[in-house]
Amino acid sequence: MSADTDELQVWIDQDLCTGDGLCVQYAPEVFELDIDGLAYVKNDSGELLQNPGIRTFVPKNLVLEVIDSAKECPGDCIHVVRSADDVEVAGPEAA
Numbered sequence: 001m002s003a004d005t006d007e008l009q010v011w012i013d014q015d016l017c018t019g020d021g022l023c024v025q026y027a028p029e030v031f032e033l034d035i036d037g038l039a040y041v042k043n044d045s046g047e048l049l050q051n052p053g054i055r056t057f058v059p060k061n062l063v064l065e066v067i068d069s070a071k072e073c074p075g076d077c078i079h080v081v082r083s084a085d086d087v088e089v090a091g092p093e094a095a
Ligand code: SF4
Pocket: 012, 016, 017, 018, 019, 020, 021, 022, 023, 024, 031, 038, 039, 069, 072, 073, 074, 075, 076, 077, 078
């Protein structure tokens, strides 16, 4: 499957997550708090992805919610990355 050029992916740096759950409020289809109290991304089957740095695609209808999550994340640890060129469009490393 080839990715659209405007397709976005998102990952969380759990080392910095405060566990406040803001991202889960914004986009529960994408983010979930695990029993360890930290947030993880989910794939499109709703499966929690727990490998460090693992990315999931951002559903088209949730792009704004996911970008807002990254901008307001208290831990500054949500990274939204453009699939095509790996440029971070929202998050601590965004321009
Ligand atoms: S908003 Fe950020 S700090 Fe808060 S739970 Fe989500 S990833 Fe963790």
